[in-house]
Each structure stands twice: as C-alpha cells, then as structure tokens.
Amino acid sequence: MDMNRLKQQIGFLVEIDKLKSxxxxxxxxxxxxxxxxxxxxWHLAMMALILHEHANDPGVDLLRVVKMVLIHDIVEIDAGDVSAYDLAGQQDKQVQELKAAHRLFGMLPEEQKTEMFELWQEFEERSTPSSQFAAALDRLAPxxxxxxxxxxxxxxxxxxxxxxxxRNAQIGQGSEALWQFAQELIRDAVEKEYLPLD
Amino acid sequence: MDMNRLKQQIGFLVEIDKLKSxxxxxxxxxxxxxxxxxxxxWHLAMMALILHEHANDPGVDLLRVVKMVLIHDIVEIDAGDVSAYDLAGQQDKQVQELKAAHRLFGMLPEEQKTEMFELWQEFEERSTPSSQFAAALDRLAPxxxxxxxxxxxxxxxxxxxxxxxxRNAQIGQGSEALWQFAQELIRDAVEKEYLPLD
Ligand SMILES: [Ca+2]
Structure with a gap:
C-alpha cells in the first residue's frame, strides 16, 4: 500500500469539505x-438514482451521471456561485472555474486528476447523453x-x-419526460402566482 | 411516459430535502x-469515488457503494441522529429506523422501494464487501x-x-489500508492532545 498516495487523496477529500460552505x-x-x-x-445524485429511467438515451451510464453531479460544483470552492441569470458574470466565471479545476483536481494523483477534470468538462460541455441528463437534473432541482x-x-x-x-428548455435535451413534467410545474407556478408573467 | 410514476418519484425526492436539516x-x-x-x-460518496482502490476486496461494486452511502442516513429524517456512543439509544433507534425506512422508501414505486430498502439493510448489516467498505468510509469521515x-x-x-x-477497528473489515491510515491519525491526535487517553 502506498501511504503517500492515500494521504494525497485524503488531502483532496479534506479540502473539498469547503463545498459545504x-x-x-x-x-x-x-x-x-x-x-x-x-x-x-447529494440531492442531484439521489435524483440520478431515482430518475435515470427517464433519460432520453437508454444508454446513459448511471455511475458516470452520479460522478458528474457529485463533482460538478467543486470548482465553486474557489470560483464561487454565479447566478445562472447573471450573463455578465458568465465569461469571468469560465476562467475562474478552469483555474479552480486545475488547483482542486490537481491535488489528486495524476490519473484521478485527469478523470475528475474530464468528468467536469463533459458536464460543462453537455456533449454526451450522460452529461445532458446530468445537466437536466441540475436544472430541474431549482x-x-x-x-x-x-x-x-x-x-x-x-x-x-x-x-x-x-433557461430550462435544455432539460428536454437530457429528458423529454422531465421537461414535460417541468413545464407542467411551471404552468402551475404561474397559476399560483409563484412566478410572474413579466 | 407514466406521469403518475414520475410524480411519485418526485414526491420522494422533495421529501428527502429534509435530510439537509x-x-x-x-x-x-x-x-x-x-x-x-x-x-x-455527499462527502462519503466522494470518498467512495476517490478511495475505492483501497477496499480489501477488489471486487467491490463502486456504484453499489455510492448508492449505499447516498441513502444510508435517509431514515434519520424520521428517526433523528443518535450518537454512536449512546448505547442505550441504539435499541430504540433500530425500531425507529425500520419504521422510517418503510415510510420513506415506501413513497417510491414498488421496485425502487425494494431496491432502496435492500441497499439500506445491506449497509446496516455490513454483510458484503461493498457494505463493509461503505461502512469503513462512514467511520473514517468523523x-x-x-x-x-x-x-x-x-x-x-x-x-x-x-x-x-x-469503534473504529471495524474500518479494517472494509479496508486494511484505511484502518492503517486511521490508526496513524489517531496516534497523532493523542500526541497533539486532540484526543484524551482517558
Ligand atoms: Ca449545480
């Protein structure tokens, strides 16, 4: 057993305690x-476990979706949470998050750094059925x-x-079923005056 | 698409928001x-992703471990958190948690209820290599x-x-490597006077 490797991994796991703040x-x-x-x-990972049957692509890889949602916000330890509706903040956010990904995932042994970095990029790019479904969950939760x-x-x-x-039409890219449900929820929110028309 | 089934699943997912409190x-x-x-x-799930190479049994099923740690505390929504050192509270805790598992997982469609219930029981019984490793993570985190x-x-x-x-010797059942690391940490904690000898 390589105790140095284990200690390096623990160092990362202690650092990401900051995500709770x-x-x-x-x-x-x-x-x-x-x-x-x-x-x-955690909540997105639970949604993945319970809702994955509703993904558009039946070939979605559940473990990969779970990994993506577990790690997708870790960069915010350094970069902070920027509102999805703050368009001016989005450009700077990309640079800050890239730096954060290098620092944080860079605390891990090389091949784990690569795995985490690639999972994070896949999630950001929504280029695969698994990341499109993961992103749909991230939209549905709010x-x-x-x-x-x-x-x-x-x-x-x-x-x-x-x-x-x-903003939420993208849910349909990952799951038409969840987008249909979301639209019903939104219509009802307007009806109940939780959400103003303009 | 079965909208009633989806709504039932969403009902469970909204209910477990309570775990955050x-x-x-x-x-x-x-x-x-x-x-x-x-x-x-969430933190245990991250530990599973990063540390699973240290499980005693190389056949440990990572997705199963992740599922177990994600759901293992959901019963505490109804049963509350009882200290591991409160031995008197342990008996009553088992009854309360069983009731909680029936109520909470029972909100899901039948076959998902069964899956969640079995995962929770497997974790509680530590009867498989995957649950022994999951339990080791649950001990190591505190x-x-x-x-x-x-x-x-x-x-x-x-x-x-x-x-x-x-209490923590059980870590070795799931991972000798993590138990070796934990013992080093404990020795150092005594040295630094974080943990009294008696
Ligand atoms: Ca998110």
Missing amino acids: IYRRAVLVDRSRHENDAEHS LLHNYHTEGATWKEHGITLDMVMT | IYRRAVLVDRSRHENDAEHS LLHNYHTEGATWKEHGITLDMVMT
Whole structure:
C-alpha cells in the first residue's frame, strides 16, 4: 500500500469539505436557510438514482451521471456561485472555474486528476447523453425548490416566466419526460402566482 | 411516459430535502457549524469515488457503494441522529429506523422501494464487501473531521482513545489500508492532545 498516495487523496477529500460552505440562491424546502453546494450535489445524485429511467438515451451510464453531479460544483470552492441569470458574470466565471479545476483536481494523483477534470468538462460541455441528463437534473432541482417555496428565489431575484422557460428548455435535451413534467410545474407556478408573467 | 410514476418519484425526492436539516455531532472543518446528513452523504460518496482502490476486496461494486452511502442516513429524517456512543439509544433507534425506512422508501414505486430498502439493510448489516467498505468510509469521515478541528466533537462529548479505537477497528473489515491510515491519525491526535487517553 502506498501511504503517500492515500494521504494525497485524503488531502483532496479534506479540502473539498469547503463545498459545504458555498451557498446557493436556492432555499431549502423548509425555508430555514439557503442551500449549499455539497447538499445540492447529494440531492442531484439521489435524483440520478431515482430518475435515470427517464433519460432520453437508454444508454446513459448511471455511475458516470452520479460522478458528474457529485463533482460538478467543486470548482465553486474557489470560483464561487454565479447566478445562472447573471450573463455578465458568465465569461469571468469560465476562467475562474478552469483555474479552480486545475488547483482542486490537481491535488489528486495524476490519473484521478485527469478523470475528475474530464468528468467536469463533459458536464460543462453537455456533449454526451450522460452529461445532458446530468445537466437536466441540475436544472430541474431549482425548479422543485422554487415551486415548493412559493417561488422564493424567483421573487427575490425578479425572475419571470420568459427567463425560466428559456433557461430550462435544455432539460428536454437530457429528458423529454422531465421537461414535460417541468413545464407542467411551471404552468402551475404561474397559476399560483409563484412566478410572474413579466 | 407514466406521469403518475414520475410524480411519485418526485414526491420522494422533495421529501428527502429534509435530510439537509438533520444535524450531526460532527463539526465542519472550518468549524462554522455542525454538519448535516445530506452533505455528509455527499462527502462519503466522494470518498467512495476517490478511495475505492483501497477496499480489501477488489471486487467491490463502486456504484453499489455510492448508492449505499447516498441513502444510508435517509431514515434519520424520521428517526433523528443518535450518537454512536449512546448505547442505550441504539435499541430504540433500530425500531425507529425500520419504521422510517418503510415510510420513506415506501413513497417510491414498488421496485425502487425494494431496491432502496435492500441497499439500506445491506449497509446496516455490513454483510458484503461493498457494505463493509461503505461502512469503513462512514467511520473514517468523523475521524477526519475530529482531527481537522482539533478534536471538537471528541472534547464536547468526553470521548477517549479506548472508545475511538474500539469503534473504529471495524474500518479494517472494509479496508486494511484505511484502518492503517486511521490508526496513524489517531496516534497523532493523542500526541497533539486532540484526543484524551482517558
Ligand atoms: Ca449545480
């Protein structure tokens, strides 16, 4: 057993404890506080386990989807959480996240660094059925949180129906079934005045 | 597509948001607050991805390990977190957790309920190489948190070296390598006075 290799791996695992202190715009369903990235990533992994039958491509690799959602936000330890609706922040975000990926995954032994980096890039690029399904879950989760908190984050940030529809249409790329469900949820949110028309 | 089935699955996924509000004895490495079960489960899943090469049994099924650690604490939504050192609480805990497993996993479609229930039981019984490795990770994580917070939880609850050694020897069942590492960590914690001899 290579104790140095093991200690290097543990060093990474201790470092990523910081993901528990990166807070998102989303609010917990019980509305007690904002959600953090680590528990968000757990929730996406649970969604992957339970919902993968709804992926458009029946060949989606569940373990790969789970890996992607578990690691997709780790870069935010260095780069922070930038709102999906903050278009000006998106450019700088890409540079910061690339640097973060190099520093954080770079703490791992070489071949694990490569694996994590490639998983993260695949998720970012949504270029495969597995990453398209993973990304669909990442879009669906905030919809569920908004719906079950009467639109807490939508109202706080002045988000309207148009913005939600444009942003979330991508769900259909990974799962038509989840997109159909999401549209129903959105229509109902408008009806209940959780989400303003404009 | 069966929209009723999908809605049932979503109902379960919304319900388990509550795991983010179940707090553990463990304190985050940055010591800002106690850790919750959802982010703890994420961290164990990351440990599984990075450390599975150290399992005693090379045939350990990584996806199965990840599933087990993701779901192992969901029963605490109803049953709460009982300290591993509270022996009187352990008996009642088993009954409460069994009821919780039936209620929570019972929200899922039948065959998913069965899968989740069996995964949870396998984890509880530590009867397979995959569950023994998953349990080893669940033991190792609090050691890492204690070590990196100068023994915060040990000190708060009057935990001594004997108790830590007895409880954590089980790590070796899943991974001799992790147990060797853990013993080194524990020795160093005693040296640094994070953990009292008695
Ligand atoms: Ca995300």
